[in-house]
Amino acid sequence: MSGFFRLTNQQIISDLQKLVGKEQVLFKRVEREARAGDASIYRLVPRVVVLPRNIRDVQALLDYCRTHELYLTFRAAGTSLSGQAVTDGILVDVATHWKGVKVLDEGRRVAVQPGVIGARVNDILAPYRAKIGPDPASINACMIGGIAANNASGMCCDVAGNTYHTMASMRFVLADGFELDTSAPDADEVFAAQRPALYQGLLNIREKIWSRPDLVERIRTKFSIKNTCGYSMNAFVDFERPVDILAHLLVGSEGTLGFIAEITYNTVRDYPCKATALVYFADFVDAHRSVKPLADAGAAVLEIMDAAAMRSVEQMMHYSFRIESEMGALLVEFQEDEEAELAARVAEAERILNSYRLLEPLNFTRDPAQRALYWKMRKGLFPSVGAMREIGTAVIIEDVCVRPEQLADCARDLQHLFVKHSFPDTIIFGHAKAGNLHFVICTDFSDPEQKRHYAELMDDLMALIVKKYDGSLKAEHGTGRNVAPFVELEWGSEIYGLMWEVKRLLDPWNMLNPGVLLNRDPEVHLRSLKVMPSVSPIVDKCIECGYCESHCPSRELTLTPRQRIALLREIRRLKTSSDSAAAAEASELEQEYEYYGVATCAGDSLCATACPVDIDTGELVKNLRAERHPAFAKKIAEKTVEHFACVEGIVRTGLRIATLGGSTTQGLACKITSLAHKLTRGKLPAIPQEFPFPKPAPRLPTAPKPETWENAVVYFPSCLTRAMGKLDGERVSVGLAEAVVTVLRACGYSPYIPSGVHRYCCGQPYLSKGFFDAAAQAARRMTDFLWDATRGGEVPVVCDTSSCSYTLIRSYGKLLSGNALKRWQALRLFDFPSFFVREILPRRTEWPKLDRRIVLHPVCALTKLGNMDDFRKLAETFATHVTVPLNSGCCGFAGDRGYLVPELTRSATKPEAQEVLLGETVLGRPFDGYYSTNRACEIGLSAATGRTYESIVYLCYEALCRNNARS
CATH class of the missing domain: 3.40.462.40 (FAD-linked oxidase, cap domain/gating helix)
Known part of the structure; x- marks a missing residue:
């Protein structure tokens, strides 16, 4: 097609922005390069990326491409393995706005839009003991659009279980803009009336096949085993009505014949x-x-x-x-x-x-x-x-x-x-x-030699399998x-x-994913191949499969872990290129990467939990942040470790001043911090108006060294607990530290808060910002402090904030060495939910239970620690009904990142908040409580939902200490 030669990129961008809206058109180099690859060996940079919101947008886009002789490729998760989800034309993202799922007939059918992850559909179907038939190995990352367009099958899925055979109906849009829902009783009649030439054309092809028994038998034989080579020609053998033929041709067509806007599956049994x-x-x-x-x-x-x-x-x-x-x-x-x-x-x-x-x-x-x-x-x-x-x-x-x-x-x-x-x-x-x-x-x-070996292997492989x-x-x-x-x-x-x-x-215009599936170029499989230069030992083993993407809080805002890695590889390739324009392109990408790749990464490392080989892109980004710190900033960070009580005091004072005059001073604080944020280009935090303002935390309760060490436990209140107090709307009046102490005493323990605890931080804030020397310094100080407090590791340590618990339990292995490392290894460290479930729950057979429906937000650290089951079990011990949203994930707050990059938290929390509020709509009232294990995350979820999230400790407190709790 010649349209890309006749129109400038700027003209195409401007036209598309008018068609679908400015926010739905991505054109920056960093945005386009990030989507140049999929899980295959191919790489093509799109001219522009479009995020259509609905079928009307898709139709407008198709009309524009027909008129101007442009071509496009639909893409959902981009986990395709054969190069069908990349293009140098217009890339159409059908993941962002296409998340609808409807369970039908008590789970016997399910209608799904293309942007829903396959595993998420199965999660929704789980209460019905049902699932979709296809189960590709990438089901935790791939989306329905790709599953259907590739006719993916999988491990339990044989031929009979794939999309082609389990599809009940489909809503599609053809290249000419024609939309049809095949579930309508008159769908075939509508098709015949509105597109008679297409209708008759399909009948003609069917007649050609059926006039040749050898072709019919050939097609049946080929599709008796798994086959996604070429089009689903079995549609002409298996069906008589053109509407059914067309729907089944679209399955496995890789976006070359039309757009699948929704597909309804007949589900299969999920055996117990x-x-x-x-x-x-x-x-x-x-x-x-x-x-x-x-x-x-x-x-x-x-x-x-x-x-x-x-x-x-x-x-x-x-x-x-x-x-x-x-x-x-x-x-x-x-x-x-x-x-x-x-x-x-x-x-x-x-x-x-x-x-x-x-x-x-x-x-x-x-x-x-x-x-x-x-x-x-x-x-x-x-x-x-x-x-x-x-x-x-x-x-x-x-x-x-x-x-x-x-x-x-x-x-x-x-x-x-x-x-x-x-x-x-x-x-x-x-x-x-x-x-x-x-x-x-x-x-x-x-x-070139290795490329030749691959080409020769492919030729021999094709001959072997076919002949x-x-x-x-x-x-x-x-x-x-x-x-x-x-x-x-x-x-x-x-x-x-x-x-x-x-x-x-x-597709007479050849505008839908041209060159994919059918191509007369005998060497197309050897063109546009990826190169993967080394960029960091942390991520060099990444193959860009995309398994990590669904866990990333910035996936809908800027980049995913896979894209962060791919962009660094492209920057490295450009820097080593002899092309005269490459240096300028690399510089442009580097500048845009600062916000897209570095600033908006929460650094939570949930990507590593989804990666089969534990690649931690969060660690990579922390290293990038560390490289950008000037020497004086590192010195200041180390000084704050030594004088952490002052840092904590400043935060408490700031909160006290900001909350003295209620909403008036809080509003003023928001404006002042917003101005400072802009003047320093994001270096200083801003407090958005919609974020709830915590009061300063009350003084820590008295928890002296016990007279006897039997049933003693060292309680380390995190700096968040020591600085940030209650949010408006919290059910219980006491501070978190007092609640922890009271609960532990009610369970027969002697909690001990060591003197001077205000002077210590676990080091997590320093780690997340890439101040590694300061983090190591904090870790050494904390280890010595806890070593003395626990009598050399004899007494367990409990922390009330999961992110701090994670740092204490997991991060110190890399930060410490020598005697400090040995001391840390001797410590018995617990996050509060795990301590309660593993150490306290077995002591009793019966516990008081509150008649409440509650919602949990599991923070990243709980997942990384493997403590999610403990968190849920603790909640189920004290509440009658517990809900963990399917869309729960990293809130993006990441300590103070929610203040530094508030749009990250807004984007990250949106799916979970929508699910919580939808649950309330179904319930007909708000839930009775909203619980988590990190004050910063609770602020983020409170802002997103308009509900007040608080520590899970308060649920325990109310159940065990009702006489002291005020509702």
């Missing part, structure tokens, strides 16, 4: 009884041989791994044996309605498996934690393999399918191919039950750019020609 085993075979061939008998025995999951795949997750799985090249593994799971049925299935599986030479005794576990570990390993296998690659290389995952009985031979042939083409370390894994194998290759595309096995070149990852040149090889010229006829019929 499950048993899972990870079975290790001495011989990989035996693993293959066991597949058919296990499938016949009713196994729902059979996931195979070769020795190289096993080696990639060795640190996670802790094998009791040394891995040899001939070994293999099989992840086996049975799912049933009743335990008796499950036990019978497992018994038969054990009989089958014990006939082979196994490396460890069989253990089919029902334990949710152990099963979750197995599934975390399997879902993270691709990124885990990628993390082992040589730094600077890119990662390719291929995806083929053969008949299950051909699986062992195919795996052996693949291994021979890898050796032939100089990829001896390639790993093989996949969905053995379906005959679907994946293999991962790592190579450096900047090296020897008559298999699928793509089973579930979509054709994309990766296999587009080979579609004709698999399907033959006649059916391939019909695919082009479908494309020309539905």
Whole structure:
């Protein structure tokens, strides 16, 4: 198309802003470069990114592209593996504004918009014991738009469970702007009346196929196994009405035929009884041989791994044996309605498996934690393999399918191919039950020799799968750019020609994702390849899979962790380029990165909990902040550690002054801090008007050194607790420290607040800002202080603020050394919820319970500590109904970042706040309480919801000490 040559970028941007609104058009270099990649090996920089809000915006965008001969690509999560979610044209983000989910027929159906994460749909369906059929390994990150557009399947999902076969209806928009909801009773008639040429064109193609029995049989045979190579031509065989044919053609079309605005699934059963085993075979061939008998025995999951795949997750799985090249593994799971049925299935599986030479005794576990570990390993296998690659290389995952009985031979042939083409370390894994194998290759595309090896491997691979096995070149990852040149090889010229006829019929302008899925360029799969230069040991092993993105609080505001890493790589590439314009482009990106990449990163490191290889982009950003600190700033930070009581006093005084005159002085404080924030370009914090103002904290209660150390506990009130007091609307009048002391005493403990506690900080504020020397200094001071207070680690320590508890429990290992490290290792450190659940709850069998419906906000530190279950159990001990929002996540406040970058907190809390308020609408009244474990996070959630969040300690206080609590 020539439109991009006739129109300037500025003209396109201006036109689009008028069409869909200024805020829905992203055009800065940092915004475009951030979206230049997906999870594949391809990289294309879009001219502009558009965020349509509704179907009307989509139609306007399509009309504009038709008129001006432009092209576009729809993108949801960008976890695609074959290059179908990148473009150098207009990139259309259908994630941001497309989050609708409607559960229908008591969970038997669910209608979903394209921007909803697959796992979130299953979370919503969980109360109905239902789920969607597709279950790709990336289900915690990928979105429905991609799941449907790629016809993804997965681990439990066979052919019958994919989107094509479980779709009930679809709402779509075609390239000409035509919108149709196929659930309407007269949908076919409307289609015929409003688009007669399209209607008849589909009938004509169907007639061509049905006039040739050999083509009908060929299509049926090809789709009897997993197949996403080319279009879903089985639609012409399986359906008669053009509206049904069209809807099913759109499934798996990778956005090349139209836009899927909503899809309604027929859900599948989520069985309550499950048993899972990870079975290790001495011989990989035996693993293959066991597949058919296990499938016949009713196994729902059979996931195979070769020795190289096993080696990639060795640190996670802790094998009791040394891995040899001939070994293999099989992840086996049975799912049933009743335990008796499950036990019978497992018994038969054990009989089958014990006939082979196994490396460890069989253990089919029902334990949710152990099963979750197995599934975390399997879902993270691709990124885990990628993390082992040589730094600077890119990662390719291929995806083929053969008949299950051909699986062992195919795996052996693949291994021979890898050796032939100089990829001896390639790993093989996949969905053995379906005959679907994946293999991962790592190579450096900047090296012409390695690129040639890859091209030759692809040619031989395509020939092997098609000519020897008559298999699928793509089973579930979509054709994309990766296999587009080979579609004709698999399907033959006649059916391939019909695919082009479908494309020309539905998109005669070739404006929808051109070059993807069908492409006559025999080398398109070798163009626009990613390079991944080294930027930091912290993130160099990132393969840009996108698993981290759903956990990032800045994902809707600026960048995600994946994008932060990709941009640093692009900056590095530009800086080392010989192109004369590259230096200026790098400088422009660096300048924009300061806000997008550094300032708006909360540094909470939740991304690491979602990453299969624990990449912590928050740590990377903290290092970047550290690099930007001048020497005098580091000295000032260290001085504040030494005089922390003064810092705390200043905060308390400021709060006292700001709250003396009520709303008048608070409003003045907001204006003054806002002005200071602007004058210092964000260096000083601003207090937004909508953020609730805490009163200064009351003096700490008296909790002297106990006379006897039996049942003693050292209580460390965090600096937040010592400085910030009550918010308006809190139910209980006492300060948090007094509540903690009172609760501990009510449970038979002797809490002790050591003298001089005001002089100490855990170091978390310094860590988050990149003042590492100051943080280490704070850690040493705190360790010595607690060592003395606990009599050398004899007495446990409890902290009331989870972020501080995390710093004490997890961060000191990196900050301390020598004797200080040994002392810290001897300390028994607890976050309040965990101390209560693990140490106090077992002491009684009955606890008083309040008849209340409450909401919890789990802060990042709880998740990172693995203490979420403790938090919930504590709440359930004292309240009758406990809700944890599905959209709960990092609030973005991050200590003081909510004041420094308040738009981060506004953006991060929006989904959770909407869910809480929707829950109240359903309930018909507000909840009875809103609880968390960090004062800053409570301020952020209070601002977002208009409800008052407070510490979970107060729930315990009210239940245990009602006579002292005032409602």
